[in-house]
Amino acid sequence: MALGIRQTLALAGSLIFAIPLGIYGIEEIIGGAPVAGALYIMVAALMVWLPQYLTTPGDLPGKVADGALDRALDTDDEQGQE
Numbered sequence: 001m002a003l004g005i006r007q008t009l010a011l012a013g014s015l016i017f018a019i020p021l022g023i024y025g026i027e028e029i030i031g032g033a034p035v036a037g038a039l040y041i042m043v044a045a046l047m048v049w050l051p052q053y054l055t056t057p058g059d060l061p062g063k064v065a066d067g068a069l070d071r072a073l074d075t076d077d078e079q080g081q082e
Contacts (some may be wrong), residue, residue, distance in 0.1 A: 006065070011051075011052065017047060018047040021044040022041050025044060028040060
């Protein structure tokens with residue numbers, strides 16, 4: 001799965017919040033609360049997974065813009081190689 005510029009930035013934004021929650025979940029599991037820790041890890045995983053694979057009507061203009069940006073960048077790269 002190739003990510004465009006906007007998708008990469010969105011993934012980075014999701015990871016900023018999901019990684020600390022996942023680490024807290026691991027600490028909870030080690031600390032003796034496996035159910036709570038597993039739930040925190042599951043929420044962290046969903047924070048990253050859901051925005052990548054679900055499309056809402058508000059996402060459609062962004063997906064069109066990503067496609068246009070990717071085509072424009074690919075065209076520039078191809079012209080520079082000739």
